[in-house]
Amino acid sequence: MCTVCGCSELVMADGRLMSHEEAHGLGLAHSHGHGHAPGAAAMPASAGAALPFPHVHAVSPTPPDNGADHHHYGQGPAGVSVPGLSQTRLIEVETSILAKNDGFAAGNRRVLKALGVLALNLVSSPGSGKTTLLCRTIEALGNAPLAVIEGDQQTSADADRIRATGARAIQINTGKGCHLDARMVGHAIDSLRPQPASFLFIENVGNLVCPAAFDLGEAAKVAILSVTEGEDKPLKYPDMFTAARLAILNKLDLAPHCDADLDLYEANLRRVNPGIEILRLSARTGEGMAEWLAWLRARLQGMAA
Amino acid sequence: MHEMSLAEGLRSIVEDQARRHGFARVSVLRLEIGRFAGVERSALEFAFDVVMRGSPAEGARLEMIDLPGRALCYDCAAMVEIDGRLDPCPLCGGGRVIPDGGDEMRIKDMEVM
Secondary structure, rough: OOOOOOOOEEEEEEOEEEEHHHHHHHOOOOOOOOOOOOOOOOOOEEOOOOOOOOOOOOOOOOOOOOOOOOOOOOHHHOOOOOOOOOOOEEEEEEEEHHHHHHHHHHHHHHHHHHHHEEEEEEEEOOOHHHHHHHHHHHHHOOOOOOEEEEEEEEOOOHHHHHOOOOOOEEEEEEOOOOOOOHHHHHHHHHHHHOOOOOOEEEEOOOOOOOHHHOOOOOOEEEEEEEOOOOOOHHHHHEEEEEOOOOOOOOOOHHHHOOOHHHHHHHHHHHOOOOOOEEOOOOOOOOOOOHHHHHHHHHHHHHHHH | OHHHHHHHHHHHHHHHHHHHHHOOOOEEEEEEEOOOOOOOHHHHHHHHHOOOOOOOOOOEEEEEEEOEEEEEOOOOOOEEEOOOOOOOOOOOOOOOOEEEOOOOOEEEEEEOO
């Protein structure tokens, strides 16, 4: 069978009978027709044995002849002969560019699911109040077992703030990196050894662009958006708000001071993600914290089910 | 965004494939990039040139095939093609469309020697 087109019969090219492999190698024009029964099974073609197994062809935009001959697709440039480069081969890869990250993420997800750990990937722009919200959340959750992974380019300031609450935290410094990836988080999970049926909060690098594309193995992304940032933010950075399951509208206590239109925030969030859940909250005053804690506990119970 | 990380992902896939299939050089690398993948073409081309140095794909031509943005309209329940995440449904004009595909970024194939 020819490694380029898959045909195994001989074919006429340049006035003589040869294999498809030879014809492709020499760059000679040749046909790819073969006999066909009305059903899917291939029948012997006049030039020789056709493909010995039943096969179907992709539907083409222009209907092919109903007769014996029809066109194959996907021959590709590998069949084109370039002088001096006749060894060119075409390798079908069909691999996601982020396949490596996705593999690590799937591994993280398996480990977390087996432990019944609810991992949440907290994403936002810098300064939306992620760390303050986390500190208040940890205090409010009391004795519930939890751990925190902090991502920042530099410093351990955030992990220090988390540790001050008594919670276990690991700081990842990404250096020049703009996002956490699944391998970094996998290593952090190995070091943290989260308890079964616990919370794992992953505070991503403050960035509304890149972290949207990198699956960490989390159960959900939670986007935090503070009311000082502007109602149009979900429209400006739609990738992130589309990827998030829950949006927290934070710093609610500041809303009257900056003329924030909370309904417009919500409308814009739903415009980019009609299925998104939204909570209004102020980590500073505690308003809305009860709903957030209820959301967390319900999700954790869902992990055990 | 993060085109440098993407280029590094490309390099590790190329090196993987070179070991598996035993080739020395890549002449063309073809990618499929969805409209919503958030990939900036020129930034990826730049990163590709830099990151591929010393790899089998050094000097390779990078071709990018655009894949359309697909979305589900919550108003008329149809699958539609849209250009931007915020576009209304082309069928019913409704504003509640949610992307469902179009965020692909994958290597389709490569020509190797």
